[in-house]
Amino acid sequence: MRDGGKIDAAISVLTDVLTRHQPVKSAAKDWGKRARYAGSKDRAWVSGLVLDALRNKLSLAHAMGSDEPRALVLGALTHSWKWDIGRVDEAFDQEHAPSALTLDERERLVMAPDPVAPAYVRGDYPEWMSPMMERAFGEEAVVEAQAMAVRAPVDLRINTLKADVEKAEKALRSVHAEPIPLLKNGYRIPAPDPSVRANSVESIPAYSKGWVEVQDAGSQLAAAGANAQPGEQVLDYCAGGGGKSLALASTMQNKGQIYAYDIEGRRLSAMIPRLQRNGVRNVQLRHPQEDVGLNDLEHNMDLVIIDAPCTGVGTWRRRPDSKWRVSDRALQLRRGQQMEILHKACSFVKPGGRLLYITCSFLMEENEDQVSAFLADRSDFSQEDVVASAIRSGQLTEEGERVLEACRRPSGSVRLTPRTAGTDGFFMALMRRES
Numbered sequence: 209m210r211d212g213g214k215i216d217a218a219i220s221v222l223t224d225v226l227t228r229h230q231p232v233k234s235a236a237k238d239w240g241k242r243a244r245y246a247g248s249k250d251r252a253w254v255s256g257l258v259l260d261a262l263r264n265k266l267s268l269a270h271a272m273g274s275d276e277p278r279a280l281v282l283g284a285l286t287h288s289w290k291w292d293i294g295r296v297d298e299a300f301d302q303e304h305a306p307s308a309l310t311l312d313e314r315e316r317l318v319m320a321p322d323p324v325a326p327a328y329v330r331g332d333y334p335e336w337m338s339p340m341m342e343r344a345f346g347e348e349a350v351v352e353a354q355a356m357a358v359r360a361p362v363d364l365r366i367n368t369l370k371a372d373v374e375k376a377e378k379a380l381r382s383v384h385a386e387p388i389p390l391l392k393n394g395y396r397i398p399a400p401d402p403s404v405r406a407n408s409v410e411s412i413p414a415y416s417k418g419w420v421e422v423q424d425a426g427s428q429l430a431a432a433g434a435n436a437q438p439g440e441q442v443l444d445y446c447a448g449g450g451g452k453s454l455a456l457a458s459t460m461q462n463k464g465q466i467y468a469y470d471i472e473g474r475r476l477s478a479m480i481p482r483l484q485r486n487g488v489r490n491v492q493l494r495h496p497q498e499d500v501g502l503n504d505l506e507h508n509m510d511l512v513i514i515d516a517p518c519t520g521v522g523t524w525r526r527r528p529d530s531k532w533r534v535s536d537r538a539l540q541l542r543r544g545q546q547m548e549i550l551h552k553a554c555s556f557v558k559p560g561g562r563l564l565y566i567t568c569s570f571l572m573e574e575n576e577d578q579v580s581a582f583l584a585d586r587s588d589f590s591q592e593d594v595v596a597s598a599i600r601s602g603q604l605t606e607e608g609e610r611v612l613e614a615c616r617r618p619s620g621s622v623r624l625t626p627r628t629a630g631t632d633g634f635f636m637a638l639m640r641r642e643s
């Protein structure tokens with residue numbers, strides 16, 4: 209496809225995302241079914257442009273004087289993709305392209321960003337979240353949010369059950385992966401440019417052989433915070449697709465037992481091929497529909513991990529469409545679930561055992577507030593320094609230790625953000641049950 213047709217397609221996909229509240233993935237898939245002539249490269253190009261328009265939706269709308277999909281796509285081409293007007297004109301002249309640029313569009317495309325636009329516009333976050341952004345980040349709300357409005361790299365974790373750094377490093381050259389400065393077993397493929405065809409990591413042998421797993425560095429650091437030891441009894445209470453279970457199995461060297469539980473059994477089923485590919489032998493799935501339940505684990509676990517359901521605002525770099533769907537209602541619903549889960553899951557921790565609470569959110573309402581409220585109810589638990597625990601795991605580089613220290617919150621928990629750690633937004637708090 210030529211650029212003009214792809215730009216027209218991006219406007220149509222973005223219209224579906226904004227008017228029908230469809231995720232980009234499904235709107236792009238629907239378009240792909242209609243446009244059988246589009247190849248995989250065209251589809252990546254179109255989705256990439258839509259995602260970039262959504263990352264900066266408010267600042268682009270402000271610059272263009274319109275929040276129509278056409279204006280946002282035009283703004284993304286010039287502001288994010290750095291196209292000059294000549295290139296836009298050339299594309300708009302082609303068959304199947306949108307109608308030619310208006311005089312007003314032409315003028316707006318070359319205007320500098322407005323430095324006195326409201327903070328939520330400069331930071332591209334929903335206006336209703338302004339008080340929470342200010343509470344979390346104070347005067348740094350705009351710069352923190354701006355770092356969440358850029359494309360994310362693809363982070364990889366070397367699965368030490370099957371490969372070491374040297375072996376994986378060679379196998380990852382074809383995807384131009386580089387070490388993540390924070391983690392001894394982390395590799396990173398720079399953020400893909402949607403206008404350039406790149407090999408997907410899933411297509412390389414090292415992935416199908418289970419030498420590497422795709423996992424954001426923040427998620428890897430959260431798993432390190434658990435400092436799970438070989439031989440321990442661990443409950444992954446919100447195991448979902450198994451990202452944390454897989455990481456823990458690797459550090460536990462397949463020794464001991466991980467019980468992976470999730471309220472949605474079908475999510476656990478998706479973990480089975482991943483466990484096989486990774487050569488993991490110490491994870492036992494506990495489906496919620498099965499009679500056995502979790503009763504036998506009561507007061508027996510060395511470690512319980514709660515990777516809690518949350519608003520997912522920490523993943524805005526990867527899923528910018530979700531940024532505009534999150535609502536106060538959803539936040540309150542998640543808060544209720546988090547508190548219920550904390551109270552249920554803590555009963556599995558044995559005296560002297562650990563409870564690790566994780567979210568992929570930077571909101572204090574889902575993080576510090578929840579931990580404080582839980583500790584106020586449960587005097588048999590006390591908070592520990594999760595940075596020290598992560599350092600003891602031996603998985604961090606010196607740079608990783610330094611960054612985690614800098615991200616430590618006053619209570620001993622950690623908040624990671626794209627700006628402070630170069631990861632997705634994550635929160636982790638470690639608690640211990642009295643002996």
Ligand SMILES: C[S@@+](CC[C@H](N)C(=O)[O-])C[C@H]1O[C@@H](n2cnc3c(N)ncnc32)[C@H](O)[C@@H]1O
Pocket residue numbers: 445446447448449450451452453469470471472475515516517518545549
């Ligand atoms: C953030 S995701 C987990 C991601 C997963 N740990 C990983 O690393 O890939 C949160 C999970 O919590 C599960 N969940 C929600 N409510 C729950 C509950 N009451 N009890 C157990 N799991 C729950 C969801 O089904 C979802 O899979």
